[in-house]
Amino acid sequence: MNNQSQFVIAAIVSVFLHALLLAGITLGWESTSDPTPRVFKPRYVEAKLVELKAQDTKAPAQKKNNVIDLTKKRELEQQRAEAAKRAKEEAARQRRVERERKAKAEAKKKRDQEAERKRQQALEAKRRAEADAAKAKAERERQERIAEERLDDAMRKEEQQRQAQLAAQQTQSYVNMISSRIEQNWSRPPSARRGMKVELLIQLVPTGQVVNVTVVRSSGNAAFDRSAEQAVRRIDRFSELRNMPPTLFEENFRQLKLVFDPKDLRL
């Protein structure tokens, strides 16, 4: 056994040892740390518009596709405007019809009374029968009209509800957008803990510019509140709001209340 063979043996043993070690590390590593840390939690804020909570529950299915499509939005807006106009016209018509009907009914009544008087005066059976027939006819007409009106009313109500749903959807999507922007810009203090909630009142103008931010309900941690406020101030302008229909803006966004509770914190 000379030096050469010794070296060969040593080299083989050494390489074998290293291969064994690598295999061990690979297997051990995989089995211990594979399942948990690969799941990166998606980051999201659970921001809810406080006033819209009730309506949110009504339309849970449609809430999902809250992607802002400008053309679609414009279309919707048009539709909405048309529908509103239609509704108004419908209401006016209804009122007119009602008035007419009332006037007619009154006139008829008067006529009837007169006829009665005449009949009493003239005691003519024929006229009386006629008047009765007319009365019955009027009654029938009235019934029909009431039914029609009811149908119309129901339709109108449904239309209104649909409009409201649409508006709520849009609002929700805008709110989601705003809250995600804030979330991106939000650098939370180290003292932030899961379960902290801060409610902010954001005052906006139609250009999307933030006019004022105030903390409505504190989380109990001043640094946390301040950081949320800072995040909104840093964004300064939500340029997406420029394309929003003004009625929607006036309804919801001039004074926007948002609740922030970071659920993605690993603390």
Add this chain to the structure above:
Amino acid sequence: MPNEHSLSIWGLIANASLLVQLVMAILFLASVVSWVMIIQRGMYQSRARAKFLAFEKKFWSGIDLNQLYRQSNGNNAVDGVENIFRAGFKEFMRLRSQSSADSDAVMEGCQRAMRVALAREEEKLETNLPFLASVASVSPYIGLFGTVWGIMNSFRGLANVHQATLATVAPGISEALVATAMGLFAAIPAVLAYNRFSARAESMENHYQTFAEEFSSILHRQVHSKQVSS
């Protein structure tokens, strides 16, 4: 930021920058080579020790020195303490065959020859130990360098991210720390082996020296007894 960062060790190594990968490769190679040295040294030194014990036993068993010399004449794979014996005895025989040499010259020649053989044996015992020493001292630094470089890169990447979470930094740092781990992995066995083998080599050298002294005293006795008798 690559989100589907594979956190297995291969993923970490594959995602590291080129320099860090180079550092890792160097360290791995250093580890392999140092283990080759460690195993080879261990085998050689234990064999030398066994041989020394066996030879010493034979030497003090009262065997005739001429016979002992001739026994190992045939095989050329003579190693360790036997080399010293053979060098000294060969020189002794040669000088004694020249009748002109006086006893002091013979002794001096024998001792010189044994010193030379001893130096060779010492050298054999200590080969590759400097390599182990340098692996032991340098590989942590190389690993540290790789780590610092990796962390530097990872922080530079962090500068572009708005919100720094642990998840954005952690893969880079973990990947960089692999280099330090490998450096330590190469260094620790090298340190242990260097200490052990240098201590063993020293003790073997002491044994050899002692043997050389003893053998020269025997030769000395022989030379002088001959002088007295002649």
